[in-house]
Amino acid sequence: MSGIEIEGLRPLDGELKVQGSKNAALPMMAAAVLHRGTTVLKNVPRIRDVFCMIDILTAMGCECSLEGHRLAIDAKTVSRVAVPREYVSSMRSSIVLLGAFLGRAGEAVTCYPGGCSIGSRPIDLHLRGLERLGVRIREREDGRIAASAARLTGARVHFPYPSVGATENVILAAVRACGTTVIAGAAREPEIVSLCRMLNGMGARISGIGEDTIVVEGVGELHDSEYTAPGDRIVTGTYLSCVMAAGGRAYLRGTEPEPLRGVLRVLRRMGAGIETAPAGIRIRMKGRPRPVRIRTAPYPGFPTDLQSPMLSLLAVSDGCGQVCETVFEGRFATADQLRRLGARIDIDGNRAKVEGVYPLRGARVEAPDLRGGAALAVAGLAAEGRTEIGGCGHILRGYEDICGDLKALGARIRQLPEDGGGADGDGGDAGGQLSAGGRLRRVRGSDGRRMSG
Numbered sequence: 001m002s003g004i005e006i007e008g009l010r011p012l013d014g015e016l017k018v019q020g021s022k023n024a025a026l027p028m029m030a031a032a033v034l035h036r037g038t039t040v041l042k043n044v045p046r047i048r049d050v051f052c053m054i055d056i057l058t059a060m061g062c063e064c065s066l067e068g069h070r071l072a073i074d075a076k077t078v079s080r081v082a083v084p085r086e087y088v089s090s091m092r093s094s095i096v097l098l099g100a101f102l103g104r105a106g107e108a109v110t111c112y113p114g115g116c117s118i119g120s121r122p123i124d125l126h127l128r129g130l131e132r133l134g135v136r137i138r139e140r141e142d143g144r145i146a147a148s149a150a151r152l153t154g155a156r157v158h159f160p161y162p163s164v165g166a167t168e169n170v171i172l173a174a175v176r177a178c179g180t181t182v183i184a185g186a187a188r189e190p191e192i193v194s195l196c197r198m199l200n201g202m203g204a205r206i207s208g209i210g211e212d213t214i215v216v217e218g219v220g221e222l223h224d225s226e227y228t229a230p231g232d233r234i235v236t237g238t239y240l241s242c243v244m245a246a247g248g249r250a251y252l253r254g255t256e257p258e259p260l261r262g263v264l265r266v267l268r269r270m271g272a273g274i275e276t277a278p279a280g281i282r283i284r285m286k287g288r289p290r291p292v293r294i295r296t297a298p299y300p301g302f303p304t305d306l307q308s309p310m311l312s313l314l315a316v317s318d319g320c321g322q323v324c325e326t327v328f329e330g331r332f333a334t335a336d337q338l339r340r341l342g343a344r345i346d347i348d349g350n351r352a353k354v355e356g357v358y359p360l361r362g363a364r365v366e367a368p369d370l371r372g373g374a375a376l377a378v379a380g381l382a383a384e385g386r387t388e389i390g391g392c393g394h395i396l397r398g399y400e401d402i403c404g405d406l407k408a409l410g411a412r413i414r415q416l417p418e419d420g421g422g423a424d425g426d427g428g429d430a431g432g433q434l435s436a437g438g439r440l441r442r443v444r445g446s447d448g449r450r451m452s453g
């Protein structure tokens with residue numbers, strides 16, 4: 001898919017089922033490596049990052065079979081512990097395979113995932129945490145990281161900052177360590193909760209789930225299991241922002257309100273009418289959003305992944321709002337693109353001051369990153385005329401079918417394939433196609449990058 005075109009200023013009215021969570025599914029896929037058997041994950045989103053992780057696991061000897069949203073991973077045999085280099089740079093979340101392979105085989109080889117458009121993304125907390133469990137980390141001449149442990153030993157790990165990935169890595173290694181690991185200063189994101197619950201379903205012994213101190217008692221063997229990924233809270237927040245930008249109403253099912261409690265509080269302050277059910281959220285919006293001041297922070301604070309969609313909402317609010325980004329130092333790239341739509345945004349360090357303008361005016365814009373791309377769709381719904389969003393390969397990494405979903409809500413949106421023609425609302429697989437047997441085969445994504453799908 002080379003682009004998306006949106007015809008703005010049309011109120012939404014519809015309902016959809018929210019896809020499974022990308023940031024829950026990826027560490028859970030890595031967790032499957034800990035068990036010499038089969039792990040089945042349900043409600044797995046069909047997105048590029050999942051296809052990429054399937055490619056990596058397959059390259060390392062696992063048997064993966066994705067049928068619909070059900071992913072079976074048979075990790076009976078693992079033929080290598082070195083994560084293929086080409087994947088690490090294109091998907092930094094592959095770094096959690098470090099903890100998984102250390103837990104499985106006592107060794108792992110990867111490389112520095114490197115920064116991306118939202119920040120430098122270091123992994124020092126990952127490495128220091130693993131060293132506490134007796135892991136030896138050395139940098140090889142080829143620049144790769146070789147991690148090994150004669151014997152993983154439970155220990156006390158303290159994170160000065162609640163890094164999500166570092167917490168996941170230490171949990172994965174600690175599950176198979178000898179003795180007990182206490183992780184203080186752990187991240188509390190809902191995706192950590194689902195990882196721990198899934199691991200306990202495999203036979204791990206983890207307590208303090210969802211707290212900032214997590215205790216992992218190492219175990220010998222794990223067993224076959226099945227787990228359903230939760231709905232994606234960031235995709236939910238993105239679509240709630242779409243309704244608030246366009247006006248109208250929607251019912252989003254297959255998503256729990258609890259992990260979004262703080263976000264829903266902000267959206268209500270902005271004027272949204274929101275009712276929640278155990279597995280769904282109903283939203284209504286009339287008129288322009290009211291301006292607010294938000295500050296991103298680790299969970300349960302306002303999620304940095306919804307900062308860009310929030311910027312789009314403030315860009316059409318009926319006053320002056322402000323966003324303070326405390327998690328990633330480079331996460332305001334979307335502001336430049338929003339200005340092309342007529343937004344008035346001043347960036348000063350990690351603060352963005354936004355003076356609402358309505359409507360915005362449609363233009364050609366470029367997705368700077370995954371969530372920034374989705375935020376441009378939010379803004380396009382509140383722009384007069386047509387907005388064309390290029391660089392949608394970013395969006396496909398985390399949104400299974402943003403065109404189909406927004407079309408289900410009544411948006412006038414279409415996908416622009418290579419030739420610039422128009423396939424209405426058919427997001428299809430994110431560049432992925434399944435052979436008859438349901439096994440993945442390699443296809444080229446619309447941005448030319450080889451990927452499985």
Ligand code: EPZ
Pocket residue numbers: 022023026093119120121122123124125126127161162163164165166187189191304305327328329370371398
């Ligand atoms: C996870 O990234 C998510 N990715 C991100 O979502 C999310 O934005 C982030 O957590 C924060 O919630 C996945 O789960 C796959 P961190 P992660 O380690 O684990 C610094 C999306 O759009 N840090 O909590 O990489 C780091 O530089 C993505 O879905 C260190 O300094 O986030 C950053 O400033 C984007 N040293 C902060 O901590 C380290 O060793 C938060 O990073 C690790 C992190």
